[in-house]
Amino acid sequence: MTSSLHLWLIPVLPLIGAAINGFFGRHFSRRTVAGVALTFCGAAFLKALFVAAQFSSLSLPHTEFLAHWIRSGDFLVNFEFYLDQLTLVMLLVVTGVGFLIHIYSVGYMWEEGGFYRFFSYLNLFMFFMLTLVLAGNYLQMFIGWEGVGLASYLLIGFWFTKDSAANAGKKAFIVNRIGDFGFLIALFLMIKHFESLDFGRVFSSVSPLPTENAGFGLLTSIGLLLMVGAAGKSAQIPLYVWLPDAMEGPTPVSALIHAATMVTAGVYMVARSHVIFDHAPNALTVVAIVGTLTALFAATIGIAQTDIKKVLAYSTVSQLGYMFMACGVAAYSAGIFHLMTHAFFKGLLFLAAGSVIHAVGGEQDMRKMGGLRQYIPWTFLTMTIATFAIAGFPPLAGFFSKDEILARAYQANPAYWFIGVTTAFITSFYMFRLWFMTFFGDYRGAEPAGHGHSNAHGHGGHGDPHESPMIMLVPLMILAVLSIVGGWVGIGGRFEHFLGPVFGERAASEVATGGLSQSTEITLMMISVGAAFLGFYLAYLLYHKRRDLPQKIADALGGFYQAVVHKYYVDEIYATLFVKPLVDGSTRILWHGVDQGVIDAAVNDTADGARHVSDAARHMQSGNVRSYAGWIAAGGALIIAYMIWMGIR
Amino acid sequence: MVPVSYYLVLSGILFACGVVGFLIKRNIITIFMSIELMLNGVNLSFVAFAAHWQKFSGQVFVFFVMVVAAAEAAVGLAIIIAVFRTRETLNVDQVNLLKL
Numbered sequence: 001m002t003s004s005l006h007l008w009l010i011p012v013l014p015l016i017g018a019a020i021n022g023f024f025g026r027h028f029s030r031r032t033v034a035g036v037a038l039t040f041c042g043a044a045f046l047k048a049l050f051v052a053a054q055f056s057s058l059s060l061p062h063t064e065f066l067a068h069w070i071r072s073g074d075f076l077v078n079f080e081f082y083l084d085q086l087t088l089v090m091l092l093v094v095t096g097v098g099f100l101i102h103i104y105s106v107g108y109m110w111e112e113g114g115f116y117r118f119f120s121y122l123n124l125f126m127f128f129m130l131t132l133v134l135a136g137n138y139l140q141m142f143i144g145w146e147g148v149g150l151a152s153y154l155l156i157g158f159w160f161t162k163d164s165a166a167n168a169g170k171k172a173f174i175v176n177r178i179g180d181f182g183f184l185i186a187l188f189l190m191i192k193h194f195e196s197l198d199f200g201r202v203f204s205s206v207s208p209l210p211t212e213n214a215g216f217g218l219l220t221s222i223g224l225l226l227m228v229g230a231a232g233k234s235a236q237i238p239l240y241v242w243l244p245d246a247m248e249g250p251t252p253v254s255a256l257i258h259a260a261t262m263v264t265a266g267v268y269m270v271a272r273s274h275v276i277f278d279h280a281p282n283a284l285t286v287v288a289i290v291g292t293l294t295a296l297f298a299a300t301i302g303i304a305q306t307d308i309k310k311v312l313a314y315s316t317v318s319q320l321g322y323m324f325m326a327c328g329v330a331a332y333s334a335g336i337f338h339l340m341t342h343a344f345f346k347g348l349l350f351l352a353a354g355s356v357i358h359a360v361g362g363e364q365d366m367r368k369m370g371g372l373r374q375y376i377p378w379t380f381l382t383m384t385i386a387t388f389a390i391a392g393f394p395p396l397a398g399f400f401s402k403d404e405i406l407a408r409a410y411q412a413n414p415a416y417w418f419i420g421v422t423t424a425f426i427t428s429f430y431m432f433r434l435w436f437m438t439f440f441g442d443y444r445g446a447e448p449a450g451h452g453h454s455n456a457h458g459h460g461g462h463g464d465p466h467e468s469p470m471i472m473l474v475p476l477m478i479l480a481v482l483s484i485v486g487g488w489v490g491i492g493g494r495f496e497h498f499l500g501p502v503f504g505e506r507a508a509s510e511v512a513t514g515g516l517s518q519s520t521e522i523t524l525m526m527i528s529v530g531a532a533f534l535g536f537y538l539a540y541l542l543y544h545k546r547r548d549l550p551q552k553i554a555d556a557l558g559g560f561y562q563a564v565v566h567k568y569y570v571d572e573i574y575a576t577l578f579v580k581p582l583v584d585g586s587t588r589i590l591w592h593g594v595d596q597g598v599i600d601a602a603v604n605d606t607a608d609g610a611r612h613v614s615d616a617a618r619h620m621q622s623g624n625v626r627s628y629a630g631w632i633a634a635g636g637a638l639i640i641a642y643m644i645w646m647g648i649r
Numbered sequence: 650m651v652p653v654s655y656y657l658v659l660s661g662i663l664f665a666c667g668v669v670g671f672l673i674k675r676n677i678i679t680i681f682m683s684i685e686l687m688l689n690g691v692n693l694s695f696v697a698f699a700a701h702w703q704k705f706s707g708q709v710f711v712f713f714v715m716v717v718a719a720a721e722a723a724v725g726l727a728i729i730i731a732v733f734r735t736r737e738t739l740n741v742d743q744v745n746l747l748k749l
Contacts, residue, residue: 623745624741624742624745625680625741626671626672626680626741626742629672633668633672
């Protein structure tokens with residue numbers, strides 16, 4: 001083991017910031033709160049950069065022991081940090097994008113109440129996310145896993161006086177619990193069979209086991225349960241429903257937690273557990289299918305959304321589906337590559353959307369926007385870059401990562417590839433639909449904007465849309481640059497080579513040979529770029545040139561269009577199938593039956609009984625001296641009678 | 650020599666008279682007198698046993714009882730006067746304000 005890097009500092013720094021702002025922020029000025037939050041978050045970023053600088057001199061994987069946590073017989077869990085190439089990528093993405101979003105938030109949240117609370121939560125999130133990423137064993141990862149869920153809950157419900165926000169927070173929390181349930185059982189299985197939760201020990205126990213090609217063995221079970229957890233956290237079918245609702249939170253939160261970092265934790269976890277999945281091809285197939293279907297399904301919903309943040313939310317679900325598709329075909333490094341580029345361009349999209357919302361005074365409905373490019377040129381420019389990046393136009397970031405995934409999917413099964421390309425086309429279409437609706441045409445907002453809208457973003461009436469302050473624009477520009485150049489690290493498989501040692505020689509060698517012939521690869525690339533262009537052209541046609549067409553098409557589609565607008569009624573189906581029976585059952589059986597009928601009844605009846613007995617007994621205390629005397633005499637007589645009886649017996 | 654059982658029977662009769670008087674009379678003064686009767690019934694049994702066993706402790710007890718009875722009489726009569734002043738009655742059934 002080489003000299004210690006004090007990795008524990010990276011998560012702990014934001015925790016200190018969270019504590020300072022959480023406990024004392026109420027008394028601070030806004031400037032101080034922002035200063036504290038940015039200092040500690042920035043320090044974590046610098047520390048991560050420092051670690052990256054030292055990286056080449058480390059023997060990997062580099063572990064740092066901090067303290068014992070659980071010692072029970074042979075079973076041992078430590079607080080331990082685990083650093084390898086995968087961790088480093090996540091570390092830089094989380095701290096880097098996180099820091100930029102912190103800066104942006106200062107501008108975005110400046111007018112809001114609860115400023116200190118917001119930054120305390122945000123720093124707390126950074127702490128848990130970094131704990132998750134740096135964890136040396138599954139249990140420590142689980143702490144971070146639950147912690148980011150908590151931070152997400154707190155931040156979705158940040159405007160807790162708004163009913164919909166509070167409910168969205170609860171929904172996110174509860175749906176995530178379902179996933180966590182699977183994750184926990186997977187951990188129990190590991191403890192039972194491998195007697196450890198340590199990454200190194202679990203993986204070395206798994207490696208010699210035979211690959212479970214058929215049937216439903218131990219590793220397949222663990223893999224599937226881990227996937228349940230990942231589906232909850234990363235919003236995959238069937239647990240994706242919380243993410244669109246999570247858009248109730250402030251926009252920087254959507255950018256940081258619900259696009260760039262937390263929701264990718266599931267992908268990270270699957271990639272981290274690749275040894276298990278490699279030995280369980282069936283589980284891996286499930287991952288691929290779930291990811292592919294989610295990508296397509298969410299993308300189609302995204303077409304019909306009118307709320308700018310909802311479009312981006314479904315887009316996030318869809319892009320996460322891509323990442324799982326990549327993991328599912330054992331192209332983990334491609335998944336992580338897309339995770340990274342997605343963090344750049346989706347973070348940027350959300351922040352730019354926030355800037356748009358800011359500009360039009362809290363309006364989120366794209367039908368009330370339009371023509372904004374002349375009012376907010378910088379936002380327009382950055383958002384354009386991000387839109388082209390996510391649509392997969394070369395040479396922007398999204399092109400490289402998406403192309404990598406599609407190529408690997410084609411190798412595994414052309415069906416994945418076909419759905420993937422279809423999704424890429426739909427993605428391009430709905431993103432340019434958003435782009436045209438927001439920035440082109442004439443401004444359709446009410447004058448003055450900002451009054452009477454349900455959004456809690458508290459900008460009062462202002463006239464024309466206005467550009468955001470510099471503190472918001474600078475992070476946008478940095479992310480825009482990253483969205484352009486972020487994909488270039490993947491040229492020639494460099495990114496895959498970097499991650500190669502983590503995912504084993506098999507994956508690395510496959511990348512080295514390319515697996516596909518040069519011409520096939522170029523054909524695939526041409527097709528996906530063609531899909532992106534097609535999406536762009538269709539959006540141009542429908543939402544710029546012929547504005548009347550979308551309505552006609554929608555009318556022609558009739559019922560199907562209605563289904564898409566209502567998100568395939570999934571929320572309603574879940575409500576009927578799960579929520580309503582649970583609520584009714586809880587109300588009738590658990591609440592009225594058990595709680596009121598048994599528990600409350602026992603307590604109340606005891607008290608009632610005591611009262612009735614006392615009520616009867618209190619009449620003995622009449623205040624009448626002679627009745628008292630009578631009782632005494634009777635009592636005395638009884639005692640004497642007893643003694644006499646005992647005497648003569 | 651009168652056997653001790655005679656004294657005890659008389660003592661019991663006196664005590665019973667006191668109890669009955671206490672229970673059936675309404676006038677506080679009469680009740681008070683009934684209490685004295687009970688005390689003296691007990692006193693009688695004390696001295697009877699003292700004489701029977703040739704021990705003085707019974708007689709010492711009696712002195713104590715008489716002292717307590719005297720003190721009680723003083724306090725009791727004072728209470729009776731106080732009650733009479735406020736309520737203008739000596740009927741115990743009408744002095745029941747201590748009840749719940």
